[in-house]
Amino acid sequence: MVKAKRSETPKAEYDLSATREIVLNKLKQLGQRIVEQLVMRELPEVKLPARTTSNIVYDADLRQYVLGPKLVTRTARNVKHLRPLSQLLWVALFSKQLVERKKTSTLRDAFYNAIGFGIDFEDQNESDNVVTELESLLGVIREDFNIYPEERSSVFGPLIVQYNVPGYEGSRLDLTTIPDGAMIGPAMSTAKFIKCEAKQVFVVEKGAVYQRFLEEGVSKTFKAIIVHTAGQAPRATRRFIRRLNQELKLPVYIFTDADPWGVHIANVLIYGSALAAHVKELTTPDAYWTGLWATDITKYKLPAMRFNEEDTRRIAELEKDPRYAVDPWKREISYFKKLQRKAELEALSRYSLEYIVTNYLPEKLEEVKKG
Numbered sequence: 001m002v003k004a005k006r007s008e009t010p011k012a013e014y015d016l017s018a019t020r021e022i023v024l025n026k027l028k029q030l031g032q033r034i035v036e037q038l039v040m041r042e043l044p045e046v047k048l049p050a051r052t053t054s055n056i057v058y059d060a061d062l063r064q065y066v067l068g069p070k071l072v073t074r075t076a077r078n079v080k081h082l083r084p085l086s087q088l089l090w091v092a093l094f095s096k097q098l099v100e101r102k103k104t105s106t107l108r109d110a111f112y113n114a115i116g117f118g119i120d121f122e123d124q125n126e127s128d129n130v131v132t133e134l135e136s137l138l139g140v141i142r143e144d145f146n147i148y149p150e151e152r153s154s155v156f157g158p159l160i161v162q163y164n165v166p167g168y169e170g171s172r173l174d175l176t177t178i179p180d181g182a183m184i185g186p187a188m189s190t191a192k193f194i195k196c197e198a199k200q201v202f203v204v205e206k207g208a209v210y211q212r213f214l215e216e217g218v219s220k221t222f223k224a225i226i227v228h229t230a231g232q233a234p235r236a237t238r239r240f241i242r243r244l245n246q247e248l249k250l251p252v253y254i255f256t257d258a259d260p261w262g263v264h265i266a267n268v269l270i271y272g273s274a275l276a277a278h279v280k281e282l283t284t285p286d287a288y289w290t291g292l293w294a295t296d297i298t299k300y301k302l303p304a305m306r307f308n309e310e311d312t313r314r315i316a317e318l319e320k321d322p323r324y325a326v327d328p329w330k331r332e333i334s335y336f337k338k339l340q341r342k343a344e345l346e347a348l349s350r351y352s353l354e355y356i357v358t359n360y361l362p363e364k365l366e367e368v369k370k371g
Contacts (some may be wrong), residue, residue: 016164016165016190019144020099020102022140022144023095023099023138023140023144023145024096024099024100026138026139026140027092027095027096027099027138027145028096030046030092030137030138031092031096033046034046034089043075043076043077044075044076044085045073045074045075045076045077045081045085046073046074046075046085046088046137047071047072047073047074048071048072048073048074048133048136048137049067049068049070049071049072049136049137049278050067050068050070050071050072051067051132051133051136051278052070053321054070055067055068055069055070056068056322058322062280062283063283063285064271064272064280064282064283064285065271065272065322065323066272066278066280067136067278074088083120084130084133086119087114087119087120087121087126087127087130088130088133088134088137090114090117090119091110091114091127091130091131091133091134092134094110094113094114094117095134095145095146095147096145098145098146098147099145099146102146102166103146104146104147104148104186105146105147105148106147106148106149106150107124107127107128107131107142107147107148107149107150108124108150110127110131110147111123111124111127111128114127131147135278135279136278136279139278139279139280140279141235141239141279141282142235143186143189143235143236143239146186148185148186148234148235148236149234149235152230152231152234153183153184153227153228153229153230153233153234153236153237154180154181154182154183154184154210154227154228154230155175155181155182155184155188155225155226155227155228155240156175156176156178156180156181156182156214156219156225156226157175157176157198157201157219157224157225157226158175158176158196158197158198158219158220158223158225159174159175159193159195159196159197159198159225160172160173160174160175160193160194160195160196161173161175161188161191161192161193161194162191162192162194163187163191163192164190164191164192165186165187165190168187172194173191175225176219179214180214181210181214181226181228184227184234184236184237184240185236186236188236188240189236189237189239189240189243193243193247193248196225196248196250197223198219198223198224198225198248198250199222199223199224199250200222200223200224200225200250200251200252200253201224201225201226201227201241201244201245201250201251201252201253202218202222202224202225202226202227202253202255203227203229203233203241203252203253203254203255203269203287204226204227204228204229204255204256204345205229205230205231205255205256205257205262205265205345206257206344206345206346207228207230208345208346209255209345209346209356210226210228212353212354212356212357213226213357214226216354216357216358218357218361221357222361225244225250227240227241227244229265229269231265232264232265232268233265233268233269235282238268238269238282238283238284239281239282241269241284241287242281242282242283242284245284245286245287246284251286251287251288252269252284252286252287252288253287253288253290253364253365253368254266254269254270254287254288254289254290255290255291255292255345256289256291256292256345257292257342257343257344257345258291258292258293258294258296258297258302258304258342258343258344259311259342259343259344260311260314260315260318260336260342261314262292263289263318263324263329263332263333263336264314264318266289267289267323267324267329269283269284269287270283270284270285270287270289271283271285271323288368289328289329290364290365290368291360291364292343292344292345292347293328293332293335294332294333294335294336294339295331295332295335296343297339297341297342297343298339300348300360302343302347302348302350303343303347303350304339304341304342304343304347305341305342305343306340306341307336307340307341307342311342312340315333315336315337318333319333319337348360
C-alpha cells in the first residue's frame with residue numbers, strides 16, 4: 001500500500017511552459033509531414049492508432065492499458081477519407097493557434113469555430129471524435145493543446161495551490177476557503193502544490209455524498225482532500241487525482257454507486273479508458289476502489305433496485321473486458337450477476353444521514369487496507 005506522507009512544501013512535477021513547447025513541436029511536425037508529402041507530389045495521409053477495445057493492451061511499466069499496434073489510415077487517395085482528413089488537419093491548426101496564443105477552448109467552442117471556418121461537422125460528437133483522433137496521433141491529451149470539456153468536478157481539502165496560468169501567475173488558493181469546493185478546470189489541474197496537510201484523498205462519484213462529506217467535516221476528521229467527479233471524471237480531474245497521488249504520495253480511495261456504471265467510473269480512474277488509451281498520466285494505478293461494492297448491498301442490507309436490460313448488458317460487457325479480469329472487479333461483477341440488483345451510495349442513509357461518514361467510511365477504509 002502507498003503510505004501517506006505529510007508534505008509541507010511539495011515540488012510540482014507539471015511544467016506548463018515545457019508542455020506547451022512539446023505540444024507546439026508535435027503540431028509543427030505534423031504540418032511539416034503534410035507539406036513534405038505535397039512537395040513530393042504525394043497525396044497526404046496520416047496513420048492513427050485504432051481506438052478499439054480489441055486494440056488495448058496492459059503496459060506493466062506504466063500500469064495502465066494502452067493502445068496496441070493496429071493502425072488506421074486517413075489518406076487523400078480515398079475520396080471517403082478526404083472529409084475526416086481535412087477535419088483532423090483543421091483541428092490541428094486550431095489547436096496550434098490556441099497554444100501559441102495561450103488561449104483555451106471548450107469542446108463546444110471548437111465545434112462552433114469549425115462550423116464558422118467552413119469545416120463540415122454534422123454535430124459535436126463528430127467534432128469531439130476528431131479531437132480525440134488528434135490526441136492519438138500526437139500522443140498528447142486535448143487539455144495540453146488547450147481544449148477542455150465543460151467542467152463539473154470540484155475539490156475541497158487542506159491543500160494550498162498556486163496558479164501558473166496567464167494572468168494569475170503566483171496567485172494562491174487555500175482549498176478549504178470555498179464552502180462548496182473549487183472547480184477543477186485548466187488552472188487547477190496544472191497548479192503548483194504549495195502546502196498540503198492531507199494524508200489521503202477521497203474521490204466520490206455523487207454530489208450528494210460529496211456534500212455530506214463536506215458537511216460532516218470529513219476533510220478535518222480524516223485529514224482528506226475530497227474530489228467530486230460528478231459521474232465519469234473529466235480528463236483534467238483524472239490528471240489532478242494522479243498528481244495528488246504521484247507528487248504528494250497520498251493514497252486515493254474511490255467511492256461510486258454499486259452498479260455497472262459506478263464500477264466503470266472507478267476502473268477508468270485506476271486503469272484508464274479505452275478511448276484515452278493513447279495518452280499517459282491520466283491514471284492512478286495505486287488508487288483503491290473502496291465501494292460501494294455489490295457485496296456491500298448484502299452486507300449492509302441496502303435498499304436495492306432490480307437490474308434492467310441495460311444493466312445486464314453492461315455487466316456482460318465488463319465481464320469480457322480485460323481490465324476487469326482480477327479481483328475485486330472480477331469478484332464483484334460475479335456477485336452482480338448473481339444478485340441482479342444495484343444500489344446508490346445514498347442508500348446508506350437508510351440508517352442515518354451521518355452513517356456513511358461515522359460507520360461505512362472507517363469500516364471500508366480498514367477493509368481495503370487489510371487487502
